[in-house]
């Protein structure tokens with residue numbers, strides 16, 4: 271983009287580990303290209319309420335290993351209204367910002383897309399969500415760390431599960447997507463993985479548990495995505511309890527620990543590369559696109575596509591996980 275002098279960066283929606291590494295990459299790449307950078311705090315709220323501050327190179331010191339986001343994140347209802355977005359645009363103009371990098375999920379891109387069209391203003395997106403459900407990238411920033419967090423937790427649960435011949439039903443994040451459940455299920459040797467993308471036939475789980483009991487299996491781990499159609503871990507425990515009243519069953523809901531923690535090296539590297547490419551993309555005149563990595567290639571996918579489509583899960587992995595845990 272000609273005349274690009276100052277960009278701004280924000281994080282929005284649910285936070286994810288690696289957002290800071292992405293901010294760092296955006297700041298350092300922008301400064302390298304002699305661009306000024308502002309930080310917008312608390313997502314789109316910061317645009318509307320003028321929480322916008324210049325970022326110098328020191329802001330990026332030692333943040334690559336930090337979870338969360340130093341710019342804070344938030345959901346913002348007001349940005350969904352034309353009046354809210356107008357206020358946001360006025361603040362952007364007041365700070366002489368020429369282009370925006372938004373880090374978040376598909377909601378963040380939906381907001382960025384409307385803003386871009388309403389004010390003919392360049393916006394580019396980075397995929398920051400633990401859910402990995404964004405179309406246009408093989409991995410989202412934060413997903414790998416979240417899976418590692420789940421696997422570490424399940425390894426610990428397995429120790430106690432084995433010692434007591436227990437069944438642990440572990441609920442993981444994923445209201446609409448089973449990526450976290452699937453990958454952590456394979457890595458932790460789960461007996462069954464229940465995900466929103468496939469219909470859950472609960473009798474299959476009961477048969478699998480019956481087989482384990484007949485074969486004197488010492489313990490079992492079942493992973494349930496919070497958005498599974500049968501219900502969450504508590505519903506699964508209830509039906510298991512009805513069928514196997516003598517079986518010792520425990521529920522663990524991992525919750526928000528899945529969002530936190532120092533990002534894995536994979537997430538740091540992904541965030542660094544995508545953050546760098548976002549700034550190059552803006553310099554090159556790109557806008558209204560999310561920067562992703564597909565088959566190790568950098569791909570710019572229009573916001574419209576990332577909003578409309580979802581990344582497809584590889585259902586075969588579920589089958590593989592179940593065979594390997596048999």
Ligand code: ATP
Nearest residue numbers: 283284345346349350374375376377378380381399
């Ligand atoms: P996560 O994957 O963690 O849910 P997300 O980016 O999808 O992240 P959302 O809460 O859906 O999170 O969206 C973040 C923010 O983007 C919203 O709070 C709102 O400010 C803005 N936004 C989302 N959808 C729209 C829309 N249709 N119009 C305007 N703004 C929107």
